[in-house]
Amino acid sequence: MSDKADVVLIGVPKKLIVDGLSGPFNLHVLPKGGDAETIIGKVGGNVRAAAVTGAPDTMRADVMARFPKLEMVSSFGVGYDNIDVKYAVDHKIVVCNTPEVLNEEVADTALGLLLCTVREFSRAERFLRAGKWVQGQYPLSRATLRDRTVGMIGLGRIGRAIARRLEGFGVPVVYHSRNPQAGVSYKYYGKLVDMARDVDTLIAITPGGPSTKHLINAEVLAALGPRGIVINMSRGTVVDDAALIKALRDKTIHSAGLDVFVNEPEVPKEYMEMDNIVLFPHLGSSSVFTRQKMEQLVVDNLLAWGAGKPLLSPVPETPWPPQKRS
Numbered sequence: 001m002s003d004k005a006d007v008v009l010i011g012v013p014k015k016l017i018v019d020g021l022s023g024p025f026n027l028h029v030l031p032k033g034g035d036a037e038t039i040i041g042k043v044g045g046n047v048r049a050a051a052v053t054g055a056p057d058t059m060r061a062d063v064m065a066r067f068p069k070l071e072m073v074s075s076f077g078v079g080y081d082n083i084d085v086k087y088a089v090d091h092k093i094v095v096c097n098t099p100e101v102l103n104e105e106v107a108d109t110a111l112g113l114l115l116c117t118v119r120e121f122s123r124a125e126r127f128l129r130a131g132k133w134v135q136g137q138y139p140l141s142r143a144t145l146r147d148r149t150v151g152m153i154g155l156g157r158i159g160r161a162i163a164r165r166l167e168g169f170g171v172p173v174v175y176h177s178r179n180p181q182a183g184v185s186y187k188y189y190g191k192l193v194d195m196a197r198d199v200d201t202l203i204a205i206t207p208g209g210p211s212t213k214h215l216i217n218a219e220v221l222a223a224l225g226p227r228g229i230v231i232n233m234s235r236g237t238v239v240d241d242a243a244l245i246k247a248l249r250d251k252t253i254h255s256a257g258l259d260v261f262v263n264e265p266e267v268p269k270e271y272m273e274m275d276n277i278v279l280f281p282h283l284g285s286s287s288v289f290t291r292q293k294m295e296q297l298v299v300d301n302l303l304a305w306g307a308g309k310p311l312l313s314p315v316p317e318t319p320w321p322p323q324k325r326s
């Protein structure tokens, strides 16, 4: 019998992760569909750790319960709303994510989405490719970054990288989060609706999950007003889609740019049919360069765990080493 720990890989079998885990562990790659059940039936009782390669592949409580000896989950992505962290805490399972290594890439994407939305770059390219330029100039964009103030919703690791870029663009920044953030001089708003009233552009970069569900709702959109532009880099759940669709139709706000969706890769057909919205297929971190760093961090957390060394990036709810409960 091998003394290597049994580790299961749930989700797309990314090359660096498979290569990095195959030697040190007994790696079981769960295929989508029927065979997964056979593998879980055979090895589920021995599995001590899991690599999860990102939403929509989920570590719900009922999935984790299939692995009664589970000690550790190493998840691809900084957001971990696809993992039932309460179950993990209750069962002393440590969860690791991949923070920091993607900050700059996601911030670049946010600025790209903002520029495409404000200056209509994707619509203008569609105009050129449709052969319309020979008939006349693409209309001037009604919006510009030049007279805007951005309200950041979330000013954590990625939010700060976005704010730094905006400063370079000469765009004033203010922010909302549950608590004032240390070490920044941007104006803080404890209430999102108050910030929305004072700015014309919102960029959301908070975690997903219940605490941020529908933060951007009808009241916030009305407060933002007819010059308003909403950029969502967080998770689809942060936006109330029905309210945003109505606000775009009624011109309550000017336009929106979305990188994330509730049921992605499904995108509401109302968005697909609108012209005053830019839609990205969850591109935030999606360069080979950055995705490799994320994959490596998934591996490195598991290697540290296997060697009994301190984990590199446990999530705050499951610190390492585990804290004694009072």
Ligand code: NAP
Residues within 6 Å of the ligand: 078, 079, 080, 099, 100, 102, 106, 153, 154, 155, 156, 157, 158, 159, 176, 177, 178, 179, 180, 181, 205, 206, 207, 208, 211, 212, 233, 234, 235, 259, 260, 282, 283, 284, 285
């Ligand atoms: P982070 O450093 O933990 O920052 C999160 C920020 O959100 C903090 O400022 C936090 O401040 C604020 N926040 C949390 N809950 C909130 C709430 N209920 N209301 C208002 N503000 C809240 O996280 P990060 O590394 O910057 O990543 C942020 C998120 O970006 C991820 O969780 C993920 O969902 C998303 N993301 C998307 C992509 C993409 O491809 N589109 C890529 C990477 C990450 P307080 O705790 O004080 O409220």
Ligand code: 8YV
Residues within 6 Å of the ligand: 053, 054, 055, 056, 076, 077, 078, 079, 080, 102, 282, 284, 285, 286
């Ligand atoms: C990933 C992300 O594309 O890190 C995150 O939270 O949203 C993106 O970087 C995603 O997690 C992989 O599915």
